Structure formats: C-alpha cells, structure tokens
Amino acid sequence: MSNLIDIKGVRHAYKTPSGPLPVLDGLELSVPEGGFAAVVGPSGCGKSTLTRLVAGLMKPDEGEVWLHGQKVTGPKSTVGMAFQNPVLLEWRTILQNVMLPLEIVKTGMSRKASEDRARHLLNLVGLDGFEDKRPSELSGGMRQRASLCRSIVHKPEVLILDEPFGALDAFTREDLWQTMHKVKAEEPFTGVLITHDLRESIFLADQVIVLSGRPARTQYVMDVHLRGERDIEMLYTAESADALNTLRQQIRIAQGRDAA
Ligand SMILES: Nc1ncnc2c1ncn2[C@@H]1O[C@H](COP(=O)(O)OP(=O)(O)OP(=O)(O)O)[C@@H](O)[C@H]1O
Numbered sequence: 001m002s003n004l005i006d007i008k009g010v011r012h013a014y015k016t017p018s019g020p021l022p023v024l025d026g027l028e029l030s031v032p033e034g035g036f037a038a039v040v041g042p043s044g045c046g047k048s049t050l051t052r053l054v055a056g057l058m059k060p061d062e063g064e065v066w067l068h069g070q071k072v073t074g075p076k077s078t079v080g081m082a083f084q085n086p087v088l089l090e091w092r093t094i095l096q097n098v099m100l101p102l103e104i105v106k107t108g109m110s111r112k113a114s115e116d117r118a119r120h121l122l123n124l125v126g127l128d129g130f131e132d133k134r135p136s137e138l139s140g141g142m143r144q145r146a147s148l149c150r151s152i153v154h155k156p157e158v159l160i161l162d163e164p165f166g167a168l169d170a171f172t173r174e175d176l177w178q179t180m181h182k183v184k185a186e187e188p189f190t191g192v193l194i195t196h197d198l199r200e201s202i203f204l205a206d207q208v209i210v211l212s213g214r215p216a217r218t219q220y221v222m223d224v225h226l227r228g229e230r231d232i233e234m235l236y237t238a239e240s241a242d243a244l245n246t247l248r249q250q251i252r253i254a255q256g257r258d259a260a
Contacts, residue, residue: 002069004190005031005054005158010063012049013215023049024060025215031207036184036191038201040247041211041219042255047194050216051160054192055079068157077105080156080189084163086147088135094146095131098122101154114153121149124186125179141172145179152187159189165200174232177203181230198247199235202226210250220250 007029013020023046031037039047052058053065056072056079065072067079080101088097098118102109109117122131125145135143144164151159165173177200184191195201201208202224210220222243226234234240252258 002033003030003066004033004035004068005029005037005192006064006066007050007054008064008066010050010053010060010065011215012046012053012058012060012062022215024053025217027063027211027216028218029209031190031192033190034188035207036193036205037207037209038193038195038205039209039211040195040198040201040251041216042213042251043196045211045214045254046216047211048162050211051081051162051192051194054158054160055081076158077154078157079160080151080154080158081160081162082144082147082151082164084166086135086143088143088146088150090135093132093134094122094127094138095119097135097146098149098153100150105154107154118149118153121153121183121187122146124183125149139172141168141176144168144176148176148179148183152183152189155187157190159191161191161193163194163196166196173197173200178231180204198244198251199240201247202240202243203230203232203235208247210247210254212254213256219254222247 007027010024010027012024013022041047053060056075067076095118098121099114102114119131122128125148127142127145130138165176193204206224208222208224209218212219226239253260
C-alpha cells in the first residue's frame, strides 16, 4: 500500500522574542492510504504544529511533507480539519454550516447535490431533524458531530482531527468514537488524530505514534491490531490493557519521568 502522508525529517522552530523555540526535531511519520494514525505525546511537544504542517498552513524549516506523492507547499483543500472547538457560524443553520466547504472548494457539485450530501452526513452522525437549528441550540457533542460532517463534506483525502473530543464528557466522547467508526466505514478517509486520550487512540486508530518531549521526534510507533468489533467493551480486554500500559510507559519516557 502506498503512503498517502509522508513526513520526512521535519524540523521546525518558532521565532519568539526570547529566541527560536525548537518544536519539531527530525520528525518522521507515514500514514498509508486509508490508514488512521493517532499522535500522542506530552503537552506542548508539537502535535498541533504537526497538523499545521500537514495542512500546508505553515512550512517547516527543514524536511518535507508529502501528500499523495505531492510535496506540500501551501494550504490544501484536500485536507479536512476538525478541532476541539467546532467554531460553527451562529448566523447559519447546521445544514448551512456543513455545506460551507462546498461553497469554498470547487467540487463541481450542484446546490441540490451539495445539500443532499450534507443532509446524508448529518443523518449518518445522528443529527437528522437538526438541519435547521442554529449551533447554539445544540449540545457540545452535537456541535462536534456537525463539525465532523463539515470536515468531510468535500471528501478530503486527509482528515485531521485535533483533539475533537477533548472537551466532551466521557459518555458523549465514547458515543462519538463509535460514530467515527461508522463514518469511516461509509466515508473512507486517511486520518491523523491528535489526542491526549490513550484509550481513544487505540479505539480509533490503527497506528499510534508517540512523540518525544519538545523538540519532538517520533519516539515510538505502535500498530494496533485489536481483535473483535470496535465496541467499547473492546477497551476492557487484556490485550487492550497491555497496549495501554505500553503507551503509558512511552508517555512517561517522553515526559522524562522514566528512563528509556
Ligand atoms: N505561533 C507560535 N509561535 C510561538 N510559539 C508557538 C506557536 N505555536 C505554538 N508555539 C509553541 O510551540 C510549542 C508546541 O506547540 P503545539 O501547539 O504544537 O503543541 P501541542 O503538543 O499541540 O500542545 P498541547 O498538547 O498542549 O495541545 C508550545 O510550546 C507552544 O507554546
């Protein structure tokens, strides 16, 4: 399988009043087409910086980011993004919010086809009946569902999820994890998920990448091959406990609390 995302030897430092702040230090990361990678690491190690590089929103000082065999040199409309704060526009209905990328990205879809697609996605995530509501009329979990629809409505090649479930309560979060599996089964994408939640990482991703402390490099890569249906029960098996323990240990190493 060919890699859809290839990050090769990326180094980056932010310019700050007190001098350069090295954030990424020779980062390597590959995600095959259709793969779903979760990136975990200590707070402030450079995870969001990594997503900005993949989306072409900034350029690395050194190294290269490739998407589908093309070097990223600027913002890419083939990348969809969803964040912890969904930032839906209050003056638009939920349906109009989901349709927004189709007004910006040239897809050649008619207005009717765009609306049908947005309605279909809202139905897929369980928001049918809420199309004409305003964002403030929805709960946090519902807004995040709408944001997910908006991030994939234009069929991006790559979906970047930067802690999309971080602000939700535990039960809502688990519901959203299951919705993610449903969405990925019906609307396949290649994904990168930034998260602080190790359970979330093994439940959703097929590859978990642990970054070292700042400046971040790829410290550890775990392929997730958990058996059985991905329902929440799966997180309570001995196999999952082993995977979580290994990841927890790697995070402690990344934080400098344990020796490598
Ligand atoms: N535009 C910027 N200018 C200067 N420093 C920045 C800028 N953006 C981020 N930083 C700093 O770079 C480091 C990495 O930031 P980044 O947001 O990528 O980390 P993160 O791993 O996503 O953090 P967290 O886990 O807390 O969300 C942090 O120390 C942050 O303060």
